[in-house]
Amino acid sequence: MTLRRSSTPPLQTGGPWRVDALMWRYAQACVTGASHLRSGLECQDCIGCSVLSDGTLVAAVSDGAGSAPMAKAGSAIAVSTAVGVLSAAIEAGTTDLVKSLLDTAKACAAAVRAAALENGCTPRDYAATLLLAAASRTSVAVLQIGDGVVVFKDPEKDWAWAFWPQKGEFINTTHFLTDEDAFESMQVGVFGENVQHVGLMTDGLETLALQFATQSVFGPFMEGLIRPLQQADHLLEAKPLSDSLCGFLCSERVRSRVDDDCTILIATNGSPDTLSP
């Protein structure tokens, strides 16, 4: 399931994030893992995205904790609050993006706790990770609580990750937005000088997109995903590619490697490649 925010095409307006007519094109997909299908569980990931009037791309993904009964609601609230609050801060002309990210995280935690209270649950029942990014042509600002990864590419450099996925000692442990110490484990930063592509994904796809031994992004995976997007001639979401991406995540090739829910958003701000005839 995806959570989409209605967005307007980028306008050439002023603002602290003064960018030229930036044409973000993106594709997104969020599919239920084979293990959840087998046990009759719904997909516990959520995804959300918005392109602002100044051309900033704001995107978030969240993975609900497996054992949390309200995991799906937790990830949905985290994503919708994250995209909404951060977008509003940027539209209002924030000059301190890191502070805006921190304020957004607090708003997400508060929203989840409020939902828990309203439904007679504990915050832990709504446990979810949160990855949030605000990207322009010159930088990508990232906030992360838990695992999954935000990756980006400078045209002159290799693909890079913002924060390496956080795990506990064991592969099936991480941090959640609802943890008491969430704000201690939270990671925030602004990256890049020249950003052309951005990707956000939950932990299911880490094993395909990252090289664990060298702690690096596996470039060919991201290149393979971005290439069709570079060739697409769409404004904002390339819907046919989102559908293809969904099909790809459900394919035997991916399922034989990944049992978990898979969620990814990929975006590029380059002009569409013109294919030679």
Added chain:
Amino acid sequence: MTLNDQVPFGGVEFADNPEPRCPCVLLLDTSSSMSGRKIQELNSGLHVFSEELRSDPMAAKRVEVAIVGFGPVQILQDFVTADAFAPPTLVLSGDTPMGVAIQTAIKLAADRKAAYRTGGIGYYRPWLFMITDGAPTDDVTSATAAIKEGEESKSFMFYAVGVEQANMQRLTEIAVREPLKLKELSFRELFVWLSNSLGSVSRSHVDDTPALINPTAPNGWAVAG
């Protein structure tokens, strides 16, 4: 229309990462009291364990098995991935130095975790699974403390199963988790349960607590109390 137009993501390459591992140490009593049908059924059970793990493609790649026999304490099988696990045939030996066996198993699991960390390999919390038909013939004070410390720090999970005339009271003193009594000699059922449980763990995702089938249920391999 080119092939790429039809299948935009068809040719995407995947990173080659090692599978995360789910390590399991079996601590098996091979003392002389295990003679006759007991050791035979235990040996059969190990074969069932191996077959069951291999029949689960994800468990086959992720579960790793080691075996510590006692007594004397011997590492009968160092860690091996389930798809390459060929069970050794257990033979009867001496007494029941359970304390040393437990310490050996704890160290084996800790060393394995260190090796995973060095190799950048993810892992699940190790299982230490002891099967005995008697009581310890050595001092278990340190081993008991080590189990308590390991459980409290969530370093591993220690399960004890008593067979026939096993001293369940002693096992309750040694283990943190309540020991279970094997129903007659249903080793086969025990090992099917164990392989299913490890399989569930080995595919569990962040924060999943895999629902393990209750072994004391009517069709289970254990009797309660």
